[in-house]
Amino acid sequence: MRKTKLLLTAITMSIIMSSTAIAGTWTQDTTGWYYQNDDGTYPANQWLQDYDGKWYYLNESGYMLTNGTAPDGRIVGTDGTWIQPVIGEPKTILREINNWVIGDIWNHGYCDFSRYEYDGKDSTGQSIDIDYALQLFKDSYKKKAGYDAYINSLPDEYTALKTAWNKLSSESDKLYKHFESGILQTGNDTDTAIFVQYRESFSKCVSEKK
16 A cells, blocks of 8 residues: 655744753662662652653652652653643644654654555655664654643643544554554555544644634
């Protein structure tokens, strides 16, 4: 099945805050991940910023919280990183989200991945480092939790858009689970028609809100 990439509209990206990193060591056991400072102490009941600038919450036992809400109400994803809230005027943010879906998730994600399964090429018929493409895709996909929260916080006038997004979000998660462990050339491409249907519906809703 032939799949095509889409053109993106121009967009201004938001600036992410930065701050000082700390020193120490992460260790994983059967319970989860915990952190040991260089002085041998183990932080607990607090936020910790790692060397990569990302924030993690360590619970009362010192283990990293994952896929949940910290006592102060901030949310962390499945990898434990704080999901920074998406803030901005809906017209601008929805355009950002729509471009992210088209560019990172479709053009450089499912469109390329399903074509690679079929003949080992990207969606334009060119060679592709599929493992690197998947790595970049996973990094970008971490934004989705913040976008989910933003869209579902919109007022009732966005009901149709929220419905389209939640269908798109759910279908995207299904495809993510299919591809996340690796992409192999099998001669058969994964069916992405439902994702495309919801993506087009969401894009239409965004355009109607301009």
